[in-house]
Amino acid sequence: xxxxxxxxxxxxxxxxxxxxxxxxxxxxxxxxxxxxxxxxxxxxxxxxxxxxxxxxxxxxxxxxxxxxxxxxxxxxxxxxxxxxxxxxxxxxxxxxxxxxxxxxxxxxxxxxxxxxxxxxxxxxxxxxxxxxxxxxxxxxxxxxxxxxxxxxxxxxxxxxxxxxxxxxxxxxxxxxxxxxxxxxxxxxxxxxxxxxxxxxxxxxxxxxxxxxxxxxxxxxxxxxxxxxxxxxxxxxxxxxxxxxxxxxxxxxxxxxxxxxxxxxxxxxxxxxxxxxxxxxxxxxxxxxxxxxxxxxxxxxxxxxxxxxxxxxxxxxxxxxxx
Amino acid sequence: xxxxxxxxxxxxxxxxxxxxxxxxxxxxxxxxxxxxxxxxxxxxxxxxxxxxxxxxxxxxxxxxxxxxxxxxxxxxxxxxxxxxxxxxxxxxxxxxxxxxxxxxxxxxxxxxxxxxxxxxxxxxxxxxxxxxxxxxxxxxxxxxxxxxxxxxxxxxxxxxxxxxxxxxxxxxxxxxxxxxxxxxxxxxxxxxxxxxxxxxxxxxxxxxxxxxxxxxxxxxxxxxxxxxxxxxxxxxxxxxxxxxxxxxxxxxxxxxxxxxxxxxxxxxxxxxxxxxxxxxxxxxxxxxxxxxxxxxxxxxxxxx
Numbered sequence: 001x002x003x004x005x006x007x008x009x010x011x012x013x014x015x016x017x018x019x020x021x022x023x024x025x026x027x028x029x030x031x032x033x034x035x036x037x038x039x040x041x042x043x044x045x046x047x048x049x050x051x052x053x054x055x056x057x058x059x060x061x062x063x064x065x066x067x068x069x070x071x072x073x074x075x076x077x078x079x080x081x082x083x084x085x086x087x088x089x090x091x092x093x094x095x096x097x098x099x100x101x102x103x104x105x106x107x108x109x110x111x112x113x114x115x116x117x118x119x120x121x122x123x124x125x126x127x128x129x130x131x132x133x134x135x136x137x138x139x140x141x142x143x144x145x146x147x148x149x150x151x152x153x154x155x156x157x158x159x160x161x162x163x164x165x166x167x168x169x170x171x172x173x174x175x176x177x178x179x180x181x182x183x184x185x186x187x188x189x190x191x192x193x194x195x196x197x198x199x200x201x202x203x204x205x206x207x208x209x210x211x212x213x214x215x216x217x218x219x220x221x222x223x224x225x226x227x228x229x230x231x232x233x234x235x236x237x238x239x240x241x242x243x244x245x246x247x248x249x250x251x252x253x254x255x256x257x258x259x260x261x262x263x264x265x266x267x268x269x270x271x272x273x274x275x276x277x278x279x280x281x282x283x284x285x286x287x288x289x290x291x292x293x294x295x296x297x298x299x300x301x302x303x304x305x306x307x308x309x310x311x312x313x314x315x316x317x318x319x320x321x322x
Numbered sequence: 323x324x325x326x327x328x329x330x331x332x333x334x335x336x337x338x339x340x341x342x343x344x345x346x347x348x349x350x351x352x353x354x355x356x357x358x359x360x361x362x363x364x365x366x367x368x369x370x371x372x373x374x375x376x377x378x379x380x381x382x383x384x385x386x387x388x389x390x391x392x393x394x395x396x397x398x399x400x401x402x403x404x405x406x407x408x409x410x411x412x413x414x415x416x417x418x419x420x421x422x423x424x425x426x427x428x429x430x431x432x433x434x435x436x437x438x439x440x441x442x443x444x445x446x447x448x449x450x451x452x453x454x455x456x457x458x459x460x461x462x463x464x465x466x467x468x469x470x471x472x473x474x475x476x477x478x479x480x481x482x483x484x485x486x487x488x489x490x491x492x493x494x495x496x497x498x499x500x501x502x503x504x505x506x507x508x509x510x511x512x513x514x515x516x517x518x519x520x521x522x523x524x525x526x527x528x529x530x531x532x533x534x535x536x537x538x539x540x541x542x543x544x545x546x547x548x549x550x551x552x553x554x555x556x557x558x559x560x561x562x563x564x565x566x567x568x569x570x571x572x573x574x575x576x577x578x579x580x581x582x583x584x585x586x587x588x589x590x591x592x593x594x595x596x597x598x599x600x601x602x603x604x605x606x607x608x609x610x611x612x613x614x615x616x617x618x619x620x621x622x623x624x625x626x
Contacts, residue, residue: 035430037430037433039356039437099610099613099614100613102617103613103617105429105430106353106354106429106430106433107568107613107617109354109356109430109433110354110561110564110568110609111606111609111610111613113560113561114561114602114603114605114606114609114610115606117561117602117603117606118602118603118606118607121599121600121602121603122603124599125597125599125600236557237441241437241438241441244434244437248434285452286448286449286452289445289448289449290445290449292441292445293441293442293445293446293449295441296438296439296441296442296445297442299434299435299438300418300435300438300439300442303418303422303427303431303434303435303438304418304421304422307425307427307431
């Protein structure tokens with residue numbers, strides 16, 4: 001492989017890692033700072049991707065309409081797709097949070113699994129909604145035409161990293177505010193924070209919605225990168241589990257850790273592909289399972305031997321103390 | 323409709339085997355074991371290995387019992403697979419959960435570890451058997467018995483119900499009559515108090531995993547006999563399992579049994595109106611409704 005090929009490969013790797021970093025940042029708000037147990041990230045991934053897809057593509061017409069069904073197609077620019085994805089995911093988060101956030105923490109986890117599975121089933125079976133298992137294709141990409149089509153990934157990498165940095169800075173800002181300190185207080189001791197007069201339910205709800213909106217943006221970024229989405233992408237493995245491993249590896253409660261974890265774990269995930277390529281031909285078909293097995297074992301090792309992750313939580317977050 | 327209700331009771335009794343184990347683990351170890359569905363998968367596939375791999379090689383004949391779809395091979399495989407999964411559950415506890423328990427990690431960390439374990443089990447199944455559907459006995463016609471009200475039921479399904487009844491009765495006797503059963507109930511009630519009364523809680527935990535794993539394996543095998551085997555079957559059982567557990571009140575074994583039957587009937591009856599693939603979603607919706615109306619479950623408990 002010549003050098004330009006290697007660079008192109010690294011760029012595509014960095015785009016995916018950047019998209020996963022957005023998810024890890026969203027999860028970090030919920031789990032890292034508030035202690036909310038969301039294991040239905042795949043659901044927000046899916047809803048974000050589909051919402052943005054349907055906002056940015058036109059309604060199919062003519063012969064095409066016989067093969068592709070979608071409930072709406074607004075043909076709006078990319079930025080509206082991102083915003084729409086965030087808003088819809090925030091609304092879904094509200095619907096899940098309402099019955100579960102007042103109960104014990106694992107009920108939220110079960111409810112988020114449920115919503116992720118339910119939406120995957122709906123998108124898979126309801127052909128009128130978003131073309132069923134075949135999914136949607138031909139999603140537009142932002143800033144096309146600035147550069148030769150075969151080099152387009154460079155532009156998209158800039159887009160993804162820019163959005164990732166904006167989200168990173170936004171979270172850093174709010175987590176250092178009084179609001180952010182309340183979240184951490186809730187995570188550490190709910191009863192004590194309730195006794196100081198904080199409305200626990202409201203703060204948890206805001207955290208859940210904020211994190212889920214970021215996940216929605218992540219879903220949209222993914223959809224416009226691959227340009228085609230179908231329900232089979234948003235599985236619990238690929239859509240939820242790997243993101244948890246990323247956050248645990250990087251260090252929950254640390255935004256730099258979330259980003260680092262995303263890049264490291266995505267690197268390991270891709271790296272294991274080179275390893276399984278060495279397997280004999282008969283085992284090739286099952287190589288992805290071996291790779292996921294490695295990721296699963298990695299999570300268990302992190303939980304037992306290095307629960308704080310690579311970076312651990314930053315203890316001092318106020319600029320006033322030094 | 324009466325037929326769907328009967329099928330629902332069959333499905334519900336299979337769910338019950340998983341849900342009872344889940345609620346025991348939940349009540350005693352205080353964390354959501356997201357790997358419980360995959361313990362069912364593990365049991366089903368261990369039995370598959372015995373029935374289609376090891377036993378033919380040992381020369382155990384492939385005869386069937388009367389009009390049932392299985393014979394001696396399954397009769398031997400059933401308890402062996404239960405024991406294997408019980409041992410595996412205890413092993414998982416020693417390797418994964420016990421170190422976390424010793425460090426006094428939060429229940430959510432344990433649940434994440436269980437989530438990791440569930441993926442590890444599923445990946446091992448996928449590596450060994452691949453992603454296709456499997457049957458214990460492919461291509462066997464299973465004649466149905468006609469009951470009144472136009473209910474057609476297969477002999478297998480009657481045996482499934484009988485097996486579940488036996489296992490639940492055995493568990494009831496164990497929990498009520500034996501010393502270990504009483505220790506388990508005491509530990510579920512209050513672990514600290516149990517420990518200061520001289521109960522070896524680590525032994526109780528080993529028994530809990532053993533029973534939970536064995537029952538899950540039984541559930542998985544029975545589902546395999548009734549329908550088919552698939553690496554994702556345990557994951558699809560996860561929502562009904564938790565729904566049944568919450569419905570019955572966490573830690574309440576009899577509640578879980580009733581919850582599981584309700585969940586089974588709800589899922590089967592829904593197929594009259596919805597695509598069968600929506601079954602997990604039906605369990606989820608029912609669960610959300612319960613959480614909204616009665617988060618402590620139908621039998622009180624109040625530990626929600």
